[in-house]
Amino acid sequence: MDRVSALRRVGLLVxxxxxxxxxxxxAVYLSTGSLAVGGEAVNSLADTAYSIVVVGGLYLTTQPADDTHPHGHERIEPFVSLVVAVGIGAAGVGVLWQAAQSALAGGAAVAGPVAAGVLAGSAVVKYLLFRYCSRMAEDFNSPALRATALDNRADILTAVAALAGVAGSALGYPVLDPLAGGVVALGILYTGYEIGRDNVGYLVGEAPDSDLRDEIVARALTHPEVRGVHDVVAHHVGPEVDVSLHxxxxGDRTVREAHDIETDVVRAIRAIDEVDDVFVHLDPRELGEWKEDDDGRIPARESGPRRPDADRR
Known part of the structure; x- marks a missing residue:
């Protein structure tokens, strides 16, 4: 399955x-008056609203590259995810307010087994969606699907909390229902924060984790003609990563030979799933411009002799 079909299919399923x-x-909330179930209904309604946004966003982000977007449209995904985060946050605030008002009033009406059944079923469905969306997000490097997976993970916890509140109310402790609604609200709010934090990093050009940088350096040094690597800069441009390195x-290689070395290295690094584009600058090894890592190591296969007056720009 290609990326376009996969993302659209997941969006419609969710x-x-x-x-x-x-x-x-x-329907259960209207028949029982359980605030915990009502909070879950609001949560699912918010999920439905942002799912529509995700489906639309995934349609846009899977459009092919064109003259106005030569690198494609994948960078729309973090904006879609931020819309998701805002919607989740608004839903969380609303549920928390309702829970506080109900707790001050002494609790809610007792809910029956139907309420418990719909909450248990919701937890199962959300678990299955969480597993599926997580796998697809990993396979296709999709921030929007990763945000959806995180939301489904939080929904598992909130459904369980709501179920505990319903059970407590049935046992004669009605105040447990709004308290469970408060737990649901906090779970919703944390999910919105988590999604927003991750996707702001994509939009402001945050660096990827150190493992990816190490892999970039390792792939560059795999080429037998590369003697050293320095000034490696990797940063997010949307969900993908752009890389520049020296x-x-x-120094005695011909222009054609140098071009072939650069092409081979660019292809090797671009083969990394997260990487979108690679920019390479070639330096003659005789200039001694190897740069030390933060831990003092020089990431080179063969450092060779260095000039005492080597420029450490």
């Missing part, structure tokens, strides 16, 4: 599941 859950929870090669 939209359908959230819509069904929102309708089921809403390669040390023998």
């Amino acid at each position: 939209l359908g599941a959230n819509l069904v859950l929102a309708l089921a929870k809403g 390669l040390e090669i023998e």
Whole structure:
């Protein structure tokens, strides 16, 4: 399955599941008055709303490159995820307010087994969606699907909390229902924060983790003609990573030979799933411009002699 088909299919699946859950929870809330179930209904309704945004965003982000977007449209995904985060946060605030008002009033009406059943079913559905979205997000490096997976993970916890509140209310402790609604609200708010934090990093050009940088250096040094690597800069441009680096090669190489070395290294680094584009600068090794890492190591296969007056720009 290609990336376009996979992302669109996942978006539609999540939209359908959230819509069904929102309708089921809403119906149970209207019949029982359980605030915990009502909070879950609002949560699922918010999930449905942002799922529509995700489906639209995934349609845009999977459009092919064109003259106005030569690198494609993948960078729209972090904006889609931020919309998701804002919607989740708004839903969390609303549920928390309702829970506080109900707790001050002494609790909610007792809910029956139907309420417990819909919450248990919701937890199962959300677990399955979490596993599926996590796998697809990893396979296709999609921030929007990763945000969706995190939201489904939080929904598992909030459904369980709501179920505990319903059970406590049935046992004669009605105040546990709004307290569970408060736990649901806090879970919703944390998920919104988590999604927003991750995607702001994509938008402001945050560096990827150190493992990816190490892999970039290792792939560059795999080429037999590369004697050293320095000034490695990797940063997010949307969900993907752009890389620039300097390669040390023998200074007597012809232009054609240097071009072939650069092309091979660029291809090797671009083969990394997260990497979008690679920019390479070639330095004659005789200039001695090897740069030390933060821990004092020189990431080179063969450092060779260095000039005492080597410029450490």
